[in-house]
Amino acid sequence: MTFLAIDIGNTRLKWAMYEDHRPGAALLAHGAEFLEHIERLAEGAWAGLPAPDRMLGCVVAGEPARRRVHEQIEQMLGWNLEPRWVVPSLQEAGVSNGYDHPSRLGADRWVAMIGARHHMLQQGPQRPLVTVMVGTAVTVDAMDAEGHFLGGLIIPGHGIMLRALEGGTAGLHVPTGEVKLFPKNTSDALTSGGTYAIAGAVERLYQHLAEHCQAEPMCIMAGGAGWKMSPSMTRPFQLVNNLIFDGLLVMAEKRWG
Ligand SMILES: Nc1ncnc2c1ncn2[C@@H]1O[C@H](COP(=O)(O)OP(=O)(O)O)[C@@H](O)[C@H]1O
Numbered sequence: 001m002t003f004l005a006i007d008i009g010n011t012r013l014k015w016a017m018y019e020d021h022r023p024g025a026a027l028l029a030h031g032a033e034f035l036e037h038i039e040r041l042a043e044g045a046w047a048g049l050p051a052p053d054r055m056l057g058c059v060v061a062g063e064p065a066r067r068r069v070h071e072q073i074e075q076m077l078g079w080n081l082e083p084r085w086v087v088p089s090l091q092e093a094g095v096s097n098g099y100d101h102p103s104r105l106g107a108d109r110w111v112a113m114i115g116a117r118h119h120m121l122q123q124g125p126q127r128p129l130v131t132v133m134v135g136t137a138v139t140v141d142a143m144d145a146e147g148h149f150l151g152g153l154i155i156p157g158h159g160i161m162l163r164a165l166e167g168g169t170a171g172l173h174v175p176t177g178e179v180k181l182f183p184k185n186t187s188d189a190l191t192s193g194g195t196y197a198i199a200g201a202v203e204r205l206y207q208h209l210a211e212h213c214q215a216e217p218m219c220i221m222a223g224g225a226g227w228k229m230s231p232s233m234t235r236p237f238q239l240v241n242n243l244i245f246d247g248l249l250v251m252a253e254k255r256w257g
């Protein structure tokens with residue numbers, strides 16, 4: 001039962017092919033394409049892959065991107081797939097959704113929280129959980145020990161912060177700098193400012209959750225730029241490489257057994 005997992009973010013499409021649709025299944029192949037290169041998939045990275053039996057994806061990059069991926073899937077000779085895309089609901093895979101309008105939550109956030117909770121439960125008893133996704137945007141989401149999503153933060157990612165400052169000022173066109181405790185040039189000031197803005201947002205949501213639940217949360221971080229944040233975090237955290245795919249595998253197992 002080969003399984004294709006797809007995550008279409010605002011910068012890149014990430015995909016992974018697994019031997020089966022359950023957590024822990026062997027990874028057969030994986031890759032990432034910038035959105036402008038989606039049209040390369042069928043004749044490029046996907047050529048020669050075994051035909052997947054099932055597919056589940058999450059998309060936050062809009063309907064046109066999803067349609068372009070459908071076209072690539074249709075082009076694959078021998079693939080007979082019905083593409084399925086996650087829509088956040090009131091409850092799935094042991095996680096309940098406290099958003100005002102549950103389906104308006106980003107599908108990637110929903111899937112990441114389900115993956116993060118799976119990681120936590122594999123390690124021990126349930127605790128409150130902060131899930132951080134460092135992509136084009138940064139999301140920081142809070143879940144109580146029972147798996148209820150309480151709410152979360154959306155802030156600009158590193159690239160958007162920098163471009164916003166460059167676009168809105170006359171004097172901030174500089175090369176990328178380094179994260180410093182006391183930045184002494186514009187490059188370092190911008191790079192450090194963005195990094196600590198994200199780290200500070202995580203710290204605050206962590207405090208809110210610890211206070212609300214009266215227990216120490218676990219923190220799980222993922223996303224293409226997660227590694228950039230690692231040295232600057234204020235609390236213990238785990239960096240998980242394939243959090244979205246892990247979430248999709250958990251959901252696929254629940255859906256298809
Ligand atoms: N090899 C890489 N390719 C692309 N982006 C990268 C890479 N390494 C780190 N990044 C950073 O990760 C961000 C994109 O992460 P990603 O998880 O692909 O985002 P999204 O899910 O929003 O598409 C970019 O803003 C960039 O700063």
Ligand SMILES: CC(C)(COP(=O)(O)O)[C@@H](O)C(=O)NCCC(=O)O
Nearest residue numbers: 009010060104105106135136137154
């Ligand atoms: C917040 C996001 C833009 C993050 O996208 P990403 O950085 O992963 O590309 C995405 O999850 C989204 O469009 N969310 C819908 C709005 C919401 O979650 O409230």
Ligand SMILES: [K+]
Nearest residue numbers: 009108133135
């Ligand atoms: K994402």
